[in-house]
Amino acid sequence: MRQLNKDVIYGIYSDEEDLLTAVRLAKSKHLDIMDVFTPFPVHGMEKALGLEESRLHYAGFVYGAIGTLTAFLGMTWIMTSDWPIIFGGKPYWPVPSFIPIVFELTVLFASWGMTITFYTISGLWPGVENPQLDLRTTDDKFCLAFDQHHISESEARSFFQESGAEEVNVKSI
């Protein structure tokens, strides 16, 4: 298992709205949140945490454009210079005939490129074992974690008490 060498103090909430309120409270106190772990995507969380918008879709556009060019230029090269053949009296460079394959390769490159990028930058890959704070965060619990290098334990505990956390735990990961 991958080691992060972090001492973490985390609080557990049982509703996403309590977690959102806690995140907003922490932000207003300028506390440095390490991460939150939730069983499903909680809307408003990116904004509450102040996460930047994902740039994954820009990468997707670039991959798609590579697919478009690969298909278009590839077929152009094959049909006009590598081995030009007349099919049914059509011109050597039948651009309308290229549309379906150009479209398919655009989608293929964009999808695969984006998906591989997503798994790579998120540290997800077959066989990877990422450290988990609490196994219940994929079930019904919502977790807010602080790195103990950035917050004192007493400060964290009083924050969790104020924000209504159900449990507070300390863990090294």
Add this chain to the structure above:
Amino acid sequence: MSGGFVAPVRRPLVEGHKTYHQITEDLCSPTERTPSKAWIIAFIIAASTLAFGLFCICWTIWMGIGSWNVNRTIGWAYDITNFVWWIGIGHAGTLISAILLLFRQRWRTGVNRAAEAMTIFAVICAALFPVIHVGRLWVVFYFLPYPNTRGSLWPNFNSPLLWDVFAISTYFSVSLLFWYTGLVPDFATVRNRASGLRKKIYNFLSFGWTGSAKQWQRWESLSLVLAGLSTPLVLSVHTIVSFDFATSVIPGWHTTIFPPYFVAGAIFSGFAMVQTLMVMTRKILKLEEYITLEHIESMNKVILVTGTIVGVAYLTELFIAWYSGYVYEQFAFFNRAMGVYWWSYFGMMACNVISPQLFWVKKYRRSVFLTFFMSIFVNIGMWFERFVIIATTLARDYLPSSWSYYRPTWVEIGIFIGTLGLFFTLYLIFVRVAPVVAIAEIKHILKVGGDQYIGEHATHKHRVVSSDSHEHHHS
């Protein structure tokens, strides 16, 4: 995708006052308990059918295509009929998972996982037929444009058959990515409940998912773009399948109506297959609270609409044939309805156009029993449609001396039944190893779709998840 405003007319999509933990329990448990007797019996039947299909495929390869009844006049028959039928069935999965995601239809959540799985398995079944029907399938890679020692001699990029190779392989692989990316968080849920070898396997499958804020943010961004890409993709796939026919010069095939008509028919047959599977799945796995009558009714509405579109397309074809004043076209359509294969045209009309009209009645739309039978009817009708288009048209070509008749051999029927076996074998394995209903997505819609929050049995007042409501309208 969820959150925000819920119209008062909306009925609950998750019944039984579920908590987040109960959802996890209910949806993980089918993968955790030992298989039921019903599952084992179904698996034995499906796997034996698959084995017979494999035998027939081997027979075809060993004996050659001569073991089929295709002939000089009718060169495409059972094989391509089955290919188009299966590929059409695949379309509903992508419609539910991608198009309904873009249209923010929350009811997709109960059925999207199983429908996407169905897409993948149906495309596998479909892809078998073009591969087998080339006869010498060990040289099937000639279809691919790869540098070779013959020149390089490349495939014909003007040919819709080659476009089909690209369309189907892209469709298969993109559907697989979409499906698997949705499964990753749910595999993590199963992993965190497991121990020992099972935990190791599910950790491998879940790619080490933890559910951190950044993972979810990127996951949603990826899902949305994949949905955006899959939407035109699914429309393109059956459009290109229809080009296989429409770009030819055969009367009855050479029509501009084919792309939209094929796509509507594909969605129609696909929803029928989803209904067949869902009615059985919700019963056997006891998921009636997640795949509710509301879901079944919504899908029956789609069946009604697409069935009617298909009906309009049939009538338009007849009208245009008459209106064209072109005798060959007129004969092609006269032959479909009144020729040697009249029974298959009749079956197509009865199953696809007439019977779904029952779904105008709300009581019938919400009847599980009727839905099941209707879904089988539609599957049969859509198989007849492809048979009518392919075999009936070819049987009576320009030259009366080459007119012919076609009936399948046991080998062809065996391969078709074998693909049904393959489909159900894969589906039965799927329901054992993966959560059939998307766990994270059900939890995500619980507060807007759970029956404790909306509908007549609501006990909790709906709470808006976030204080600033405007941010629900992007994402």
